[in-house]
Amino acid sequence: MSEYFTWLLDNAGQVTALFWAHTKLAVIPLLIGLVLALPLGWASRRIPRLYTPMVGLTGLLYTIPSLALFVALPGIIGTKILDPVNVVVALTLYTVALLVRTVADGLAAVPEDVQAAATAMGYRRFRRLVAVELPIAVPVIAAGLRVAAVSNVSLVSVAALIGVPQLGQLFTSGFQLFYFVPIVWGVVLCLLLAFLLDAVILLVARWLTPWTRAAQA
């Protein structure tokens, strides 16, 4: 056991850097994905004809294995093959694919009478969307965001195979040395990061929806 902690102390600087890199690679696509998914989800809710193709495209995108997408993207968007940008773009695509449906379903679940009440109070379409419909859809969107965050953390580590530094490097270096310690720490830190992101999303969602707590109390 002490071997594990000695190793961690000896490599604290490097592990911290990898943890941060991993966090950035997982979180940036999540944020960009959310920003892109909101209008797309809203559009596929407003225009029912868009919904089915949108969901179909989602399924299609998910079919592509992450390693293949990391490698194929440079050929499509013209970046360098070992550029971390490929990872960010690939994970953004997965995140958007997951969230578009979540946003559309979340907006669809807003009760009709709430929308009618907002309209009656003088909310125009955009203000109603931002001030009434989106806040009510927060729990559904947050649930989708949690799934995306947790799977992003796992997918980022695959990028170690194409030489992008993050916690996945602990797996490859541990494999090359046939040494357990970095691998176990890599798994533990990935799980920790997934848990932290999950908790942050939960807390922000709670903070954005004070009425759910009022209802419980």
Place this chain on the structure above:
Amino acid sequence: MIDLMLAWLTDPANWTGSDGVPVRTLEHVVYSLVTLAVACAIAVPAGLWIGHTGRGTFIVAGIANGLRALPTLGLLVLFVLIIAPLIGNDLAFVIPSLVALVVLGVPPVLSGTYAGIQNVDPAARDAAYGVGMSGRQVLWRVELPCALPLMFSGLRSATLQIIATATIAAYVSLGGLGRYIIDGQATHDFPQMLAGAVLVAVLALLADLLIAGVQRITVSRGLTGRYRRTAADPPSAGPVAGGAGSEGDRVLDPV
């Protein structure tokens, strides 16, 4: 880059021999089929039992969620380090990868199966008992057919997860199409890497389409409502969301 990749793909030299495209594809398919079969042999009976009796659902849901966060690459490498020294012959690197693939294939099938059984309309189940069916008959003739859409969605997730992870497992010396990506990386042969990526993506798409086709044939039309759906209907027109005709309830994870 794309031109070079097409040149690679159309070069006859890359289609023959033990590292040619047909052999690598066959390897990938065999690994995936074998591990998927083992995963189903474990997960389907367990899922049926859990769904039918309602026992242990809490544990299963926890495992399924926990595994989503577990990095597949870390799991693969760990399994190799643990299992490879125990074997010590040519299979030392193949067996751990296959075990990892089975481990990753079980949760989607398991949760699809038990969720499918649990989501069966209680009225249908009661009616089945009411007309005098035994517990076993209810399971086989009512619950299982009704659970098929979710079971298939679990199967599709598991298949994609296994194909994707088998690609990654090329890093720990497994054969298959992932070899092109890993070997191309080692020799900076980017056209070969790209070709590998495209081949894997095509294989995954074909596998998904194939299962979707089987699902369409096997799932009762009474569940999907497909016989009275038209293109103009909204996506939720079928009586059961997630029937064979729609993507409704697919439990998907990026792989």
